[in-house]
Amino acid sequence: MSIKENLTNIKFGLPEKVKIVAVSKTKPNEDILLAYETGHKIFGENKVQDLVKKYEDLPKDIEWHFIGHLQTNKVKLIAPFISLVHAVDSLKLLRKLNSEAKKNNRKINCLLQMHIADETTKFGLNKNEIKEILNFDEYKSFNNIQISGLMGMATYTDDKNQIKDEFKFLKTFFDEIKRDFFANSSYFKEISMGMSGDYKIAIEEGSTMVRIGSKIFGLRNY
Numbered sequence: 001m002s003i004k005e006n007l008t009n010i011k012f013g014l015p016e017k018v019k020i021v022a023v024s025k026t027k028p029n030e031d032i033l034l035a036y037e038t039g040h041k042i043f044g045e046n047k048v049q050d051l052v053k054k055y056e057d058l059p060k061d062i063e064w065h066f067i068g069h070l071q072t073n074k075v076k077l078i079a080p081f082i083s084l085v086h087a088v089d090s091l092k093l094l095r096k097l098n099s100e101a102k103k104n105n106r107k108i109n110c111l112l113q114m115h116i117a118d119e120t121t122k123f124g125l126n127k128n129e130i131k132e133i134l135n136f137d138e139y140k141s142f143n144n145i146q147i148s149g150l151m152g153m154a155t156y157t158d159d160k161n162q163i164k165d166e167f168k169f170l171k172t173f174f175d176e177i178k179r180d181f182f183a184n185s186s187y188f189k190e191i192s193m194g195m196s197g198d199y200k201i202a203i204e205e206g207s208t209m210v211r212i213g214s215k216i217f218g219l220r221n222y
Contacts, residue, residue, distance in 0.1 A: 007038055067086045
């Protein structure tokens with residue numbers, strides 16, 4: 001099927017609250033434009049240099065999300081335009097995002113990445129580390145970033161029960177953090193979990209944002 005048909009099929013029956021981040025990493029501008037022409041505006045990239053080039057070349061009303069591991073020395077390159085950073089995993093990165101956002105006179109939305117998978121290769125914070133960041137006086141002084149929710153990646157496995165449990169764990173912790181730190185903050189509402197292989201399970205467990213690449217664009221180009 002075509003990119004347009006793939007995107008239409010995925011959106012059909014999707015709960016209204018769930019946003020699709022079309023993961024366009026490694027894909028050419030032509031493919032992105034085919035998705036864009038359906039009215040889709042949210043795209044995700046995981047390499048800073050590729051993202052900057054695509055931002056320069058493609059329509060300016062695209063909402064770009066950075067979904068990879070972000071190095072602090074590259075924050076300045078995307079700070080002028082990035083809509084959401086999915087994988088914030090340290091106070092150091094938050095500090096840099098706040099600093100660069102301030103230079104650009106804007107506020108950058110961020111998600112704290114939580115480690116929920118049974119894999120040491122995946123990045124992410126544990127419960128205590130997230131609470132420590134939110135309790136830091138320095139964090140409370142950051143006026144140019146906004147923590148909009150949490151992000152997590154499930155284990156790469158065929159065990160659907162394990163995936164379900166990991167997503168459930170993230171949703172439960174999101175509810176706890178919402179209650180304890182963001183009870184009066186309407187912007188803290190996003191749970192970014194679920195990719196091409198497990199997004200339906202993620203939605204069942206409360207995801208508000210799914211990151212889908214191959215189901216839209218086909219197999220990855222290396």
